[in-house]
Amino acid sequence: GQNIDQPTEMTATEGAIVQINCTYQTSGFNGLFWYQQHAGEAPTFLSYNVLDGLEEKGRFSSFLSRSKGYSYLLLKELQMKDSASYLCAVLDSNYQLIWGAGTKLIIKP
Amino acid sequence: ETGVTQTPRHLVMGMTNKKSLKCEQHLGHNAMYWYKQSAKKPLELMFVYNFKEQTENNSVPSRFSPECPNSSHLFLHLHTLQPEDSALYLCASSQDHEGASGANVLTFGAGSRLTVL
DSSP states (O other): OOEEEOOSEEEEETTSOEEEEEEEEOSSOSOEEEEEEOTTSOOEEEEEEOSSEEEEETTEEEEEETTTTEEEEEEOSOOGGGOEEEEEEEEOTTSOEEEOOOEEEEEEO | OOSEEEEOSEEEEOTTOEEEEEEEEOSOOSEEEEEEEOTTSOOEEEEEEETTEEEEEOSOOTTEEEEEEETTEEEEEEESOOGGGOEEEEEEEESOSSSSGGGGOOEEOOOEEEEEO
């Protein structure tokens, strides 16, 4: 079967760096997405990786290793507003999105 | 108004009621989706419409009935629901349903929180 694994919850300190991991086993691969979802709000698109390597967007970076079935989202200079759930999703060979259960990130002052 | 708008934001209904969830997108997208989000579970795709045609129905019980009158509007009609149907129902849209890269970026609405008593 197809599976996406990510930690259920993580805690980090304001100003620090946190890495949220995502491992996947899917039928084929057409890209990996990260979405951010604040409590009670819509998920919003953060990043898309289809080639190996690191993509940087300001304080957020996303990394992909297709051979390892692995991605991570790196958040730098954490702010209180980064407290949210982070959803990892893989587009499989049939262009179906396979979702992880999300990682709830708690930022402490 | 821009983006994807869902109404109502909160809904409480009994198991014998009939209600509808509404979704509207102002992005000119061709594909629209209904997802179910339950606590600590992955998003569950329920229905997909591409150019107003239903392309997927992921074994969703018949008590959920979608309707897509045009490419900007999507409804989810609810009847005789069960308590386990209580969840957040998210509507999303994308430029197209198939194809990689930017075409598959989803724009979500804030969801309709449904409680079935």
